[in-house]
Amino acid sequence: MEIYVKVFATLRKKYPDINDLNPLKIEIESGISVSQIIVKLGYALTEIHLILLNGKKVDSETLIEEEESILSLFPPVGGG
Amino acid sequence: MNKWLKVNLATNEMKDFFVLEETLRKFIGGKGLAVYFLWEYATGLEEKGVVIKDIDPLSPENMLIFATGPVTGTKSPNSGRHHVMSLKSPLTGSIGSGNTGGNWGAKLKFTGYDGIMIIDKAEKPTYLSIIDGKAELHDATEIWGKNSVETSSFLRKKHDRKRAGISCIGQAGENLVPMAVIMNEEHRAAGRTGLGAVMGSKKLKAIIVEGDNKPKIAKQEEFESKVKEHVEKLKENPVTGQGLPEYGTAVLVNIINQNGLFPTHNWQKGVHKEAEKISGETLTEQYLINKHPCWGCVVACGRKSRVDSGNYKITYTEGPEYESIWALGGSTGINDMTAVIRANHYCDILGMDPISVGSTIAAAMELNEKGLIPEEDLQGMNLEFGNSDVVVELTWMAAFRQGFGYWIGEGSKRMCQHYGNPDLSMAVKGLEMPAYDPRGAKGIGLNYATANRGGCHVTGYTIAAEILGDVDRFTVEGKAELTKIFQDFTSLVNSSVNCLFLTFALGLDEYVEMLEPITGWEFTADELLETGERITNLERMLINKLGFTGKDDTLPKRLLNEQMPEGPSEGQTVDLETMKAEYYELRGWVDGIPSPEKIQELGLD
Numbered sequence: 001m002e003i004y005v006k007v008f009a010t011l012r013k014k015y016p017d018i019n020d021l022n023p024l025k026i027e028i029e030s031g032i033s034v035s036q037i038i039v040k041l042g043y044a045l046t047e048i049h050l051i052l053l054n055g056k057k058v059d060s061e062t063l064i065e066e067e068e069s070i071l072s073l074f075p076p077v078g079g080g
Numbered sequence: 081m082n083k084w085l086k087v088n089l090a091t092n093e094m095k096d097f098f099v100l101e102e103t104l105r106k107f108i109g110g111k112g113l114a115v116y117f118l119w120e121y122a123t124g125l126e127e128k129g130v131v132i133k134d135i136d137p138l139s140p141e142n143m144l145i146f147a148t149g150p151v152t153g154t155k156s157p158n159s160g161r162h163h164v165m166s167l168k169s170p171l172t173g174s175i176g177s178g179n180t181g182g183n184w185g186a187k188l189k190f191t192g193y194d195g196i197m198i199i200d201k202a203e204k205p206t207y208l209s210i211i212d213g214k215a216e217l218h219d220a221t222e223i224w225g226k227n228s229v230e231t232s233s234f235l236r237k238k239h240d241r242k243r244a245g246i247s248c249i250g251q252a253g254e255n256l257v258p259m260a261v262i263m264n265e266e267h268r269a270a271g272r273t274g275l276g277a278v279m280g281s282k283k284l285k286a287i288i289v290e291g292d293n294k295p296k297i298a299k300q301e302e303f304e305s306k307v308k309e310h311v312e313k314l315k316e317n318p319v320t321g322q323g324l325p326e327y328g329t330a331v332l333v334n335i336i337n338q339n340g341l342f343p344t345h346n347w348q349k350g351v352h353k354e355a356e357k358i359s360g361e362t363l364t365e366q367y368l369i370n371k372h373p374c375w376g377c378v379v380a381c382g383r384k385s386r387v388d389s390g391n392y393k394i395t396y397t398e399g400p401e402y403e404s405i406w407a408l409g410g411s412t413g414i415n416d417m418t419a420v421i422r423a424n425h426y427c428d429i430l431g432m433d434p435i436s437v438g439s440t441i442a443a444a445m446e447l448n449e450k451g452l453i454p455e456e457d458l459q460g461m462n463l464e465f466g467n468s469d470v471v472v473e474l475t476w477m478a479a480f481r482q483g484f485g486y487w488i489g490e491g492s493k494r495m496c497q498h499y500g501n502p503d504l505s506m507a508v509k510g511l512e513m514p515a516y517d518p519r520g521a522k523g524i525g526l527n528y529a530t531a532n533r534g535g536c537h538v539t540g541y542t543i544a545a546e547i548l549g550d551v552d553r554f555t556v557e558g559k560a561e562l563t564k565i566f567q568d569f570t571s572l573v574n575s576s577v578n579c580l581f582l583t584f585a586l587g588l589d590e591y592v593e594m595l596e597p598i599t600g601w602e603f604t605a606d607e608l609l610e611t612g613e614r615i616t617n618l619e620r621m622l623i624n625k626l627g628f629t630g631k632d633d634t635l636p637k638r639l640l641n642e643q644m645p646e647g648p649s650e651g652q653t654v655d656l657e658t659m660k661a662e663y664y665e666l667r668g669w670v671d672g673i674p675s676p677e678k679i680q681e682l683g684l685d
């Protein structure tokens with residue numbers, strides 16, 4: 001099945017063209033975990049601080065089962 | 081020794097005074113000391129029969145204070161900041177308060193003064209210089225009418241001091257626009273509650289400072305070793321070591337939008353479809369020249385930026401920060417970063433608070449959407465959400481009180497009242513709320529409601545825990561305690577005075593490690609947190625005098641009653657009453673007023 005991945009802030013260094021308006025479409029097997037996708041994308045798990053699956057906060061062991069899910073990945077960020 | 085300058089602008093009298101150690105131990109410096117002075121001042125006025133809440137904030141009776149703290153200007157990281165306060169804000173009627181980066185705080189410290197207290201009002205435009213320890217008042221007629229950048233370069237040249245620190249107002253402050261700010265280092269602002277208008281009402285255009293008096297450190301060796309450790313911690317922390325330096329505060333645009341609490345269309349929604357175009361990543365890729373740290377900063381979240389083409393071409397400006405991008409861009413529903421940069425530039429040079437400007441424009445857009453603004457008032461302006469040109473135009477007009485810009489400058493509360501729908505003002509105590517919809521992070525809602533200066537995030541930034549950390553953002557449970565701790569710790573930071581962003585990496589223990597060697601006094605972490613609590617409470621007692629009580633600790637009806645219509649925070653409202661009851665209980669307040677027992681416990685009786 002297909003899902004969409006969006007990466008933000010310093011994670012864009014690896015995928016400079018991927019953003020909210022231009023997500024990365026990837027083909028996965030249903031039921032694989034977020035951490036497997038993170039590794040598949042070439043990131044270390046420690047680089048990822050916040051994971052949103054369809055807008056909801058999840059952890060890296062969450063399984064992706066829904067077609068066309070949107071996975072958003074963030075490094076640690078802050079501001080004010 | 082803590083030396084202050086008291087300036088009476090009516091008589092031109094200037095006097096040094098010294099603060100007792102006992103007072104410093106209780107209030108530290110910066111905001112804490114300013115609140116203490118304002119309290120003493122207000123009490124003195126009351127004894128003369130003045131009713132504090134009836135004071136006109138733009139009258140000579142208002143007091144203006146510029147304060148540094150024990151950490152300011154030392155080698156401790158990010159210590160170039162200062163705090164500005166006035167007894168009353170012209171925008172809100174509550175206390176006037178703003179913290180600012182830049183370099184002025186450190187430069188004031190180098191003059192040998194820890195702070196300046198300004199009373200009364202000058203007859204004609206005036207500026208103050210404190211150079212090599214000598215304070216003088218000068219005629220400012222030739223710079224009245226100049227913007228903050230022109231004013232700063234004029235004064236540096238006139239005094240032949242290239243590196244002097246300059247705090248000043250732009251035209252908005254001169255024109256008494258209630259949301260005017262006090263700028264320093266050209267692009268840094270004591271940015272909220274209209275302090276620039278208070279300065280303008282006193283006809284004080286600027287304060288130029290320079291000297292070479294290095295702050296005294298009680299235990300030098302210990303201090304230096306702690307400074308080293310703290311700098312290490314800041315470099316290692318991913319937020320202060322990487323996120324903030326690389327993208328600035330604007331990195332939050334995407335993360336807050338993706339979580340569905342990026343208020344747009346005047347808080348009717350929480351997701352901006354094209355937020356990417358006004359994001360920190362876009363700013364970095366397309367408009368960034370370089371980073372710009374405040375004095376003594378090892379993080380450098382500040383941005384130098386430019387726009388190379390189009391209507392809003394500009395070769396040099398600074399920012400915009402997350403809050404400015406949100407207010408001028410997100411809230412108004414626009415997607416043109418160049419317009420945001422231009423409007424933000426106008427706020428800087430003319431001296432206005434971009435949060436209040438952008439939010440008030442967004443409120444006007446909603447009033448217009450609902451057909452509540454007569455056409456003749458708009459003089460042909462198209463006030464539709466998403467119109468970037470009108471945002472830029474109205475920002476300029478607000479500073480000069482031109483046409484409909486008059487109402488923008490007055491702020492959303494007065495404007496929405498004038499046009500018959502006060503509920504469309506997204507403000508608390510008259511201060512426009514910043515860039516996080518509390519329907520998506522409940523603790524920040526409690527902070528907006530209870531912050532003494534009004535709708536404000538930086539007095540208790542629970543977002544650090546609720547969105548950037550691991551605390552459940554939707555629950556109200558535990559949010560009272562979270563908010564209280566954030567507020568009291570922040571009061572301590574603003575009294576120390578250094579940068580709040582340090583707190584991403586440094587906690588209370590590190591504040592003990594900073595303050596002990598600088599002052600030579602001993603503190604525990606708990607005592608410091610109690611000091612923060614004391615300051616928060618005395619400030620609360622002051623706003624009680626200004627007429628603010630529990631009824632004012634609230635949120636706009638939209639956030640309490642209207643469910644977030646879509647996105648990751650869909651269906652949420654804020655159950656404020658539950659959090660507020662628990663918060664008052666924890667604080668020892670009754671209906672927003674500190675109880676006699678609490679006052680006694682904190683040594684404020």
Ligand code: SF4
Nearest residue numbers: 181374377379381579
């Ligand atoms: S982190 Fe940013 S706001 Fe804080 S002192 Fe540094 S540049 Fe200034």
